Amino acid sequence: xxxxxxxxxxxxxxxxxxxxxxxxxxxxxxxxxxxxxxxxxxxxxxxxxxxxxxxxxxxxxxxxxxxxxxxxxxxxxxxxxxxxxxxxxxxxxxxxxxxxxxxxxxxxxxxxxxxxxxxxxxxxxxxxxxxxxxxxxxxxxxxxxxxxxxxxxxxxxxxxxxxxxxxxxxxxxxxxxxxxxxxxxxxxxxxxxxxxxxxxxxxxxxxxxxxxxxxxxxxxxxxxxxxxxxxxxxxxxxxxxxxxxxxxxxxxxxxxxxxxxxxxxxxxxxxxxxxxxxxxxxxxxxxxxxxxxxxxxxxxxxxxxxxxxxxxxxxxxxxxxxxxxxxxxxxxxxxxxxxxxxxxxxxxxxxxxx
Numbered sequence: 195x196x197x198x199x200x201x202x203x204x205x206x207x208x209x210x211x212x213x214x215x216x217x218x219x220x221x222x223x224x225x226x227x228x229x230x231x232x233x234x235x236x237x238x239x240x241x242x243x244x245x246x247x248x249x250x251x252x253x254x255x256x257x258x259x260x261x262x263x264x265x266x267x268x269x270x271x272x273x274x275x276x277x278x279x280x281x282x283x284x285x286x287x288x289x290x291x292x293x294x295x296x297x298x299x300x301x302x303x304x305x306x307x308x309x310x311x312x313x314x315x316x317x318x319x320x321x322x323x324x325x326x327x328x329x330x331x332x333x334x335x336x337x338x339x340x341x342x343x344x345x346x347x348x349x350x351x352x353x354x355x356x357x358x359x360x361x362x363x364x365x366x367x368x369x370x371x372x373x374x375x376x377x378x379x380x381x382x383x384x385x386x387x388x389x390x391x392x393x394x395x396x397x398x399x400x401x402x403x404x405x406x407x408x409x410x411x412x413x414x415x416x417x418x419x420x421x422x423x424x425x426x427x428x429x430x431x432x433x434x435x436x437x438x439x440x441x442x443x444x445x446x447x448x449x450x451x452x453x454x455x456x457x458x459x460x461x462x463x464x465x466x467x468x469x470x471x472x473x474x475x476x477x478x479x480x481x482x483x484x485x486x487x488x489x490x491x492x493x494x495x496x497x498x499x500x501x502x503x504x505x506x507x508x509x510x511x512x513x514x515x516x517x518x519x520x521x522x523x524x525x526x527x528x529x530x531x532x533x534x535x536x537x538x539x540x541x542x543x544x545x546x547x548x
Contacts, residue, residue: 247534255530262526266518273518276329277508279391281381281398282336282501289498290374296400297333297381304328316397323394327387336378336501343368346375383504384511391504399498418487425484432477 248255285293303312312325347367351359373379381398383391 255527258526258530259523262522263519266520266522269522270518274386275388276384276386276511277388277391278382278384278511279504279508280502281383281395281504283379283381283498284336284377284501285379285498290377290379293379293498294333294373296398297331300328300331304330315400316394318396323390323397324387327385327390329384329386332382332384333373334380334382335373335376336380338376338378342376346371350375378501383508385508388508388510389506391508392506395500395504421487422484425480425487429477429480429484432480436477 283293300312300315303309309325312328313323316323316325344364347364350367350371351362354362383394385391
């Protein structure tokens with residue numbers, strides 16, 4: 195009898211795909227492990243090499259750092275100290291635009307060393323301000339709360355249509371707003387003299403007094419007088435109506451007969467509706483409006499309010515990363531590292547040629 199050939203068992207295609215997939219995952223994991231292992235080895239070798247360099251050359255490194263520190267110390271002693279002071283102001287009548295422009299103008303004069311022009315600005319009939327000691331002016335938005343920023347955004351949103359408002363979010367407005375968006379401004383002055391700041395206030399106040407601000411003040415004054423006269427006219431009209439209604443009430447009070455007959459038909463006399471409560475409410479509203487107008491007039495009758503003036507003596511500026519005793523040793527250490535790296539490259543090149 196012929197032997198019956200049994201069919202060969204072939205692995206399923208799905209099993210082959212799984213085996214290939216797991217082998218691929220295993221290879222990827224091995225490569226990741228080898229990458230991290232080699233990275234750790236390189237970092238460890240670099241740390242050991244650095245420690246070895248420091249241990250072998252600690253005398254040279256310490257000597258260079260000591261020399262650099264002493265050089266920075268004596269240079270630090272020879273340079274002039276820098277003092278700073280701040281001034282917080284609230285400009286009115288559009289004078290903030292000229293203020294920002296003038297601060298930039300002052301910096302340009304300092305940079306070009308035009309001390310004559312600076313003296314004409316800050317020394318009015320005296321030489322109390324040493325303009326050569328001025329280093330720079332800086333102006334930035336003053337401190338503000340979240341409510342202040344929200345009010346600024348609401349005022350900005352009122353000027354936009356619905357389509358533009360949807361495209362401009364609150365965060366975009368806060369990020370892209372200009373220095374002119376706020377009402378408070380912080381003016382910072384740096385000088386090599388500590389007692390010069392108080393005498394600068396008169397010169398800075400000139401920045402607020404411009405043709406535009408003066409014209410706007412006159413326009414606001416005219417508007418104030420017109421608005422005030424309108425309120426007074428309305429109050430006089432209310433008082434006249436109140437007088438008329440009081441007369442009507444008095445006549446009603448004197449009239450004791452409230453009903454009468456004409457033939458066989460009875461009639462009742464109705465009291466006049468004088469609306470005293472509405473008149474009183476209107477009068478109170480007008481007086482409140484007049485009070486708010488007077489308050490606005492009083493608070494904004496000046497070009498600017500100085501909320502916080504310059505200090506009599508400025509604060510000494512101390513920035514540790516700008517100190518020569520820190521900068522010089524750091525540069526010396528970097529130069530040593532660069533010198534060592536160049537030497538290693540030269541040695542490697544020479545050995546490679548051999």
